[in-house]
Amino acid sequence: MDARLKPYEEKMQKTYDYLAGDLGAIRAGRANPHVLDKIRVDYYGTPTPIQQVGNITVPEPRVIQIAPWEKTLIKEIEKAIMMSDVGITPSNDGTLIRLVFPELTEERRKELVKDVKKRGEESKVAIRNTRRDGNDAFKKLGKTEVSEDEIKELEDGLQKLTDKYIKELDKLVEEKSKEILTV
Numbered sequence: 001m002d003a004r005l006k007p008y009e010e011k012m013q014k015t016y017d018y019l020a021g022d023l024g025a026i027r028a029g030r031a032n033p034h035v036l037d038k039i040r041v042d043y044y045g046t047p048t049p050i051q052q053v054g055n056i057t058v059p060e061p062r063v064i065q066i067a068p069w070e071k072t073l074i075k076e077i078e079k080a081i082m083m084s085d086v087g088i089t090p091s092n093d094g095t096l097i098r099l100v101f102p103e104l105t106e107e108r109r110k111e112l113v114k115d116v117k118k119r120g121e122e123s124k125v126a127i128r129n130t131r132r133d134g135n136d137a138f139k140k141l142g143k144t145e146v147s148e149d150e151i152k153e154l155e156d157g158l159q160k161l162t163d164k165y166i167k168e169l170d171k172l173v174e175e176k177s178k179e180i181l182t183v
Helices: 003-024 071-083 106-142 148-181
Strands: 040-043 046-049 054-060 063-068 097-100
Touching (some): 003 148
Antiparallel strands (some): 063 097
């Protein structure tokens, strides 16, 4: 692959990774530990990811269990979950915190699928914008240092990258939609 395509591929990969992380945080009726990824707990004055202050397990399909490494952190973890946008009230028994995910209604599932598709479309637009930026940069090169054939090759390479990433995004959106609609 031409080295001049590398920065554009990296941008497309970042767009894909961002969407994958974003979709991972959407809860689909079953417990997914990734809904906790963005939550930070006040650990001795330092905002710390929840995964670094306790053990997170999924003992049942609709339950996430958090076992803090220090019992004194239970209140802090509970507070952090309450302040987040997870939308679930934690319960604790003094040693463990449990998050029980309710069944999603059919209506809510459809709303979530719409949201997933919207985020997918936004990511595709970002990838197409990256392609446009690349094509503009290649046209500027053409005025000075490279032949028209080289520009055509670069544009073709960029189009192949665009097609590859859009296909990947579609697959990601499709999988998440299926997961949400599965009861």
